[in-house]
Amino acid sequence: MSANDTIDPSRRDFLYVATGTAGVIGAAALAWPFIDQMRPDASTLAASSVEVDVSSLTPGMSLTVKWRGKPVFIRNRTPEEVKAAQDVALAELKDPVARNANLASDAEATDIDRSAGEGKENWIIMVGVCTHLGCVPLGQQGDFGGWFCPCHGSHYDTAGRIRKGPAPENLHVPAFAFISDTTIRIG
Template identity: 70%
Template sequence: MSANETNDASAEHNRRDFLYIATGMAGVVGVAGAVWPFIDQLRPDASTLAVAQIDVDLTEVQAGQSITAMWRGKPVFIRNRTEAEIEAARETPLADLPDQLARNENLPADASADDVSRSAGEGRENWLVMVGVCTHLGCVPLSQQGDFGAWFCPCHGSHYDTAGRIRRGPAPENLHIPAYEFISDTVIRIG
């Protein structure tokens, strides 16, 4: 083989490699262009994103009253507890609780279920914000009922205390507390 034939073979080999790579890249771009509409439709729409966070005005909620807000399709119980309700929750020994974890998304996962960890925190112990879904089978507990005068799920008999902690019945966990923050003295943002 002469030097010219070797150079021609090498040039042909390089052209062939380039064509393979270019064809492969064109195929990848074509497939991506065809698949993108299907991937794009999986993103949440504007109405879903709009309820990712809600602001709740608490100015009208007096001590001893509860309101229910809807967040992500679930009820959220917001209660302005009385001093007696706070005291009852504080007096409950943690050893008496079936679930001793706070279940509060605003705190570390291993935070204990003491009253302050279940409430809005120091200085705001009167506020209790919880997802209003029974942790047994997903029913919605009734407010200001049950053996502890707080929440009662009549479906299977779960009783929660004034801090939303399971005290009696089949529910395995305390009512969950969503991520929230006070954005003013009277408005909370959930989510």
């Protein structure tokens, strides 16, 4: 090539763009397996919701199921337990927020807002993890007849509301729905 020869700038620009494009495609092809492996596997997606048959739970009985790796307490409360929870004034509560994924985040911790709702006030469904340090409370124990976390002494009432001890929040209520009179879908 001599000093008088000219190089076609459009061909050089094309080569730069083509080389850059090939590099980007190669980097994306190399990165995709690493990105793809971060997706949840099929067993995790299958566990995102669970259906529970509660037809055998008579008033006063509880059932614990596993959902997303956590225990979920399902209790068919007795009329006395429902009445005791309804009689508690909101001013007496340590945490006045319902913590119910089915309601607005600022819903008050009334018994009805903690339960399965009108007509199903006897049903309470809660994530069974103490809001203090993540222990699993024991059912139908403690000073208020609800749940008691023996690790640090948190006492919950029959609606799962923190009443005494170091736990800062009520037991959380997951998203759930009755899909029939005897079947609950959690998640």
